[in-house]
Amino acid sequence: MEVGLLALGAGLAIGIGALATAWAQARIGAAGIGAILEKPETFGMVVVLLVIPETLVIFGFTIALLILFLLR
Amino acid sequence: MIEKIAKLWLVGPKSRLVPVTNLLHELGVIHVESSPVFFPPPAEILQGLAPDPALQSQRAELERAVEQIHRLLLIFPRPTSLFPMLPEAPPTDVGEPLPAVAPPLERPGPTGELAELLQTLVPEVEALSRQKKDLEDRHVLFQQYERTLEALAPFLEEIRESRELVYLGVTMERKGEGMLALLRELLGEVTRERYQLFYTVVDPETLALLIILPKEYADRVRGLLWERGITELRLPLDLAELPLGEALRYLLRERERLPGAIATAQAALVAQARRWRGRLELLQRWALDRLEQIRTSERFFQTDQTFIIYGWVPRRRFPGVAEAMRAAFAGEVMVEELPLGMEERFRVPVVLKNPAWIRPFERLTRVIALPRYGTLDPTPFLALFFPLFFGLIIADIAHGLILLAGSLFVRGRYGDRPLIRDLAVVFGYGAVAAILSGFLFGEFFGAEPGARIGLRPILFDRLHAVFLFMGVALGFGFLHILLGLGLGLATAWLHGSRREMAAKGGGILFLGGFLLFLGGLVGFLPEPLLLVGIVLSASSLPVLFLLGGPKAAMELHNIVNVLSYLRLMGFGLAAASLSFTANRLGGMMESVALGLLVAGFFHLLNLVFGLVSPAIQALRLHYVEFFENFFQPGGREYRPFKKIG
Numbered sequence: 113m114e115v116g117l118l119a120l121g122a123g124l125a126i127g128i129g130a131l132a133t134a135w136a137q138a139r140i141g142a143a144g145i146g147a148i149l150e151k152p153e154t155f156g157m158v159v160v161l162l163v164i165p166e167t168l169v170i171f172g173f174t175i176a177l178l179i180l181f182l183l184r
Numbered sequence: 185m186i187e188k189i190a191k192l193w194l195v196g197p198k199s200r201l202v203p204v205t206n207l208l209h210e211l212g213v214i215h216v217e218s219s220p221v222f223f224p225p226p227a228e229i230l231q232g233l234a235p236d237p238a239l240q241s242q243r244a245e246l247e248r249a250v251e252q253i254h255r256l257l258l259i260f261p262r263p264t265s266l267f268p269m270l271p272e273a274p275p276t277d278v279g280e281p282l283p284a285v286a287p288p289l290e291r292p293g294p295t296g297e298l299a300e301l302l303q304t305l306v307p308e309v310e311a312l313s314r315q316k317k318d319l320e321d322r323h324v325l326f327q328q329y330e331r332t333l334e335a336l337a338p339f340l341e342e343i344r345e346s347r348e349l350v351y352l353g354v355t356m357e358r359k360g361e362g363m364l365a366l367l368r369e370l371l372g373e374v375t376r377e378r379y380q381l382f383y384t385v386v387d388p389e390t391l392a393l394l395i396i397l398p399k400e401y402a403d404r405v406r407g408l409l410w411e412r413g414i415t416e417l418r419l420p421l422d423l424a425e426l427p428l429g430e431a432l433r434y435l436l437r438e439r440e441r442l443p444g445a446i447a448t449a450q451a452a453l454v455a456q457a458r459r460w461r462g463r464l465e466l467l468q469r470w471a472l473d474r475l476e477q478i479r480t481s482e483r484f485f486q487t488d489q490t491f492i493i494y495g496w497v498p499r500r501r502f503p504g505v506a507e508a509m510r511a512a513f514a515g516e517v518m519v520e521e522l523p524l525g526m527e528e529r530f531r532v533p534v535v536l537k538n539p540a541w542i543r544p545f546e547r548l549t550r551v552i553a554l555p556r557y558g559t560l561d562p563t564p565f566l567a568l569f570f571p572l573f574f575g576l577i578i579a580d581i582a583h584g585l586i587l588l589a590g591s592l593f594v595r596g597r598y599g600d601r602p603l604i605r606d607l608a609v610v611f612g613y614g615a616v617a618a619i620l621s622g623f624l625f626g627e628f629f630g631a632e633p634g635a636r637i638g639l640r641p642i643l644f645d646r647l648h649a650v651f652l653f654m655g656v657a658l659g660f661g662f663l664h665i666l667l668g669l670g671l672g673l674a675t676a677w678l679h680g681s682r683r684e685m686a687a688k689g690g691g692i693l694f695l696g697g698f699l700l701f702l703g704g705l706v707g708f709l710p711e712p713l714l715l716v717g718i719v720l721s722a723s724s725l726p727v728l729f730l731l732g733g734p735k736a737a738m739e740l741h742n743i744v745n746v747l748s749y750l751r752l753m754g755f756g757l758a759a760a761s762l763s764f765t766a767n768r769l770g771g772m773m774e775s776v777a778l779g780l781l782v783a784g785f786f787h788l789l790n791l792v793f794g795l796v797s798p799a800i801q802a803l804r805l806h807y808v809e810f811f812e813n814f815f816q817p818g819g820r821e822y823r824p825f826k827k828i829g
Contacts, residue, residue: 156551156807163804170751177650 118183122176129172136165186561187535188499189822191524193224193492194509196517201233201484201491207512208493209477212826213501215533217494218483224522233484233491243478245299246471252302253468259313260457261450298467301460309456316449323442325420326435333435335392335417336428338384350402351428352395353417354409355386363412364391370408375401392417472828480825496533496822526679532557534819542567544606552807554819559675562815566806569664570610573802575617576660577755579646580627580763581634583791584618591615614799629787630763646760653753655708661749662699664805665742666692668813675814686731688813690724691739697721698743745809751801759798762790 144158192214196204208214336353356363364383371379379397386392397405409416423431485492497505506519524532534554536546538561545567555561578584591612598604626641628634644652669692676684697720704714728736770783 156553159800160552160804160807163800164808166751166801166804167748170748170754173754174654174747174750177654181650 118179122179125175125179126169126172129169129175133165133169136168137162140165185537185564186555186557186559186819187537189496189524189532189535189557190499190502191496191522191532192502192505192519193494193522194517194519195490195492196513198486198489198491200513200516201481203512204491204493204509204517205477205481205484207508208825209473209480209827211505211508213505213824214493214495214497215822216480216483216825217496220485220494231486233481233486239478239481243475246475246478249298249302250468250471250475252306253464253471256306256309256464257461257468259309259453260461261454298471301463301467305456305460309453312449312452312456316446316453319442319446319449322438323446326438326442329418329420329435330439333432333439335384335386335390336394336432337436338392339382339394348399349396350399352397352402352405352409353428354393354395354414355417356391356393356414358385358389358391363414367393367412367414371395371397371405374404374408379405469828476825476828495825497824498535498537498822529558530556530818531820533822535822536561536563538563538567544609545570547603547606548610548803548806551803552811552815553817554821556816556819558678559816560671560814562671562806562811565667565671565810567613569810570802570806571613571617573660573752573805574614574798575619575621576656576752577759577798577801578614578618579621579625579756579759580629581619581622581639582629583763583787584615584620584622586791587615587618587795588612611795611799614802625760627760627763629783630760630767632764632767646756647764650753650757653756654750655706657749657751657753657756658702658746660752661746661809662695664749664810665746665813666695666699668810669695669739669742672814675816683731683733683736686727687733687736687739690728690731690736691742691813693724693727694721694740695742695746697724742813745812748809749805751805755797755801759790759793762786762793766790 140158140162144154144162147154148158194204194208208216335355339353368381371381375397378401379395381396382394383391395405406416419426419428419431419435423434426434485494502521509517509519534557536549536554538546542564545563548566548570549555549561549563575584578587591608595605595608595612598608622628622634623639624641624643625631625646626634626639627646628637628639631641631645631647643656646653669688673685673688673692676682676688697717700709700713700717701721702717703709704711704717728739766783766786766789769786770779770781773779773782
């Protein structure tokens with residue numbers, strides 16, 4: 113039971129982080145493509161903005177690892 | 185690094201302006217300033233050089249010519265090679281060499297030839313191109329009526345020209361052959377048996393029918409067919425008015441004729457391209473050089489008797505420019521370096537100057553922006569850390585070797601395309617780092633095959649020592665961010681900004697202290713350092729807030745930035761897990777061949793991810809976390825007045 117809850121917690125940590133990243137990237141990506149079409153020189157800046165939310169899923173992944181390896 | 189730039193002005197008698205312009209064009213190193221805000225003499229007594237009407241008209245003429253040549257070169261078919269590995273066909277004959285663009289600011293050069301050539305060539309080639317396009321459009325259109333032709337061609341003998349009769353071509357599904365009897369019955373009823381019906385089998389599922397009937401019944405029969413869902417065969421709109429037989433014969437003739445006509449038009453275009461491409465490219469380069477001369481001359485200034493040219497030149501090239509002017513004009517033209525004020529630093533054009541092995545990484549810096557003059561160029565640090573992070577994520581000897589072979593191939597194949605060549609070099613360095621990291625982690629297509637060929641992890645096994653890997657990633661994070669803060673401190677010192685220096689110095693103290701605290705806490709560093717760390721971090725706070733000002737609080741954010749480096753561990757672990765999965769899945773297959781195929785597929789997948797994802801992550805760590813501490817974007821591009829041709 114406890115292992116199951118830990119696994120659920122780890123899954124939630126990475127899953128919610130991934131969903132949040134995806135949601136943010138979808139919005140930034142859509143706006144970014146529009147910006148690039150109008151001003152191709154903004155490509156670099158758009159790439160930077162697009163990858164910023166990935167930190168959320170990385171943190172989720174780290175928390176999941178901590179749950180699985182430290183708390184078990 | 186950013187090259188030192190000298191600010192200069194050239195002053196001379198107006199009579200020498202043309203040769204001076206030509207010499208500057210030849211030297212090709214001066215970025216001519218069009219808005220000399222911080223240059224002497226005061227702007228009030230300066231006037232822009234009066235535009236010469238002849239030059240203005242030549243400019244308009246050349247701009248039109250360049251645009252026309254560009255259009256022609258786009259129309260001309262490119263020589264294609266069946267074997268893209270082989271070099272392209274040799275260039276076409278370029279004709280007589282053109283005179284140098286210098287010295288004729290006042291002489292027209294080959295503009296006469298250009299205008300004459302374009303006057304005849306442009307309409308000729310455009311007409312050919314239009315004709316070819318019309319033929320192709322028609323061919324594509326007629327191809328859509330292939331089915332009509334196939335269905336009705338067998339009845340061609342039956343179709344006669346007649347004012348009283350209508351010929352209807354239709355197709356219907358063959359399974360509805362019972363429909364045929366019904367159709368006969370209905371047609372007989374409507375036309376009082378005044379009709380003829382022929383049919384033939386087009387394919388196993390389709391029948392084609394030709395119905396001949398008096399004109400007065402045509403509308404009713406069409407309605408009848410429509411009600412039964414039987415489709416009448418359509419002809420192209422421009423043939424719709426023709427009698428069916430005539431239209432069909434025309435279509436058949438065109439089907440035979442069009443491919444040949446298209447080939448003839450294409451051959452004519454190829455012949456024109458062979459004859460003129462080389463010459464036109466030469467003329468285009470000449471015209472672009474000439475235009476550059478005219479456009480740049482519009483950025484010159486004058487007083488009553490003199491011309492004044494303001495500009496920027498890499499400092500190491502300044503003596504050469506001064507010497508060339510002295511040699512050519514024997515002191516008639518003054519070239520002088522001017523002092524550079526702090527307030528105009530943002531206007532100085534930026535030239536990045538790095539050793540050849542670092543230069544390809546300038547592309548990655550430019551993705552964000554050019555650094556401002558007087559700040560630090562991040563390219564050397566990108567060249568060091570990008571491959572390191574990239575390699576740390578892939579960390580597999582076999583994957584690294586494949587990437588290296590790929591980048592060497594691309595570099596060899598596309599060596600003449602600077603962007604692709606530079607990116608291939610960047611990935612080549614990344615591949616080498618991946619191979620070296622592969623040795624450290626003992627991976628060759630993953631850890632298991634690596635162990636089989638005798639590899640052992642020198643550092644640790646990435647898949648199992650997750651926390652150690654996490655520590656390495658955080659260690660790189662601390663190192664990288666501390667380096668960024670150090671560079672920020674150096675930039676602040678260069679600019680003499682005490683506030684900024686306090687902010688960056690406080691940031692280093694805080695982050696360094698936190699590193700000692702964390703190291704002591706997890707037992708990686710001796711325990712007393714834990715206390716030292718707390719003291720350092722605490723002592724950084726007054727430095728940050730009292731000396732650095734409110735903005736300095738942002739430096740505390742670097743703790744989060746360091747955590748962001750955990751992605752090196754996250755993506756590295758994902759790469760190792762994918763290799764592990766690929767090997768396991770391969771091992772589960774019954775035959776060796778199938779196992780190799782399955783494992784190979786997943787390794788290929790891993791490699792594709794391995795090309796894109798680590799590159800983006802490694803870049804992001806630079807652009808977002810590292811650059812934030814010192815990089816000042818907004819540098820002005822150095823565009824020297826030089827020959828393009």
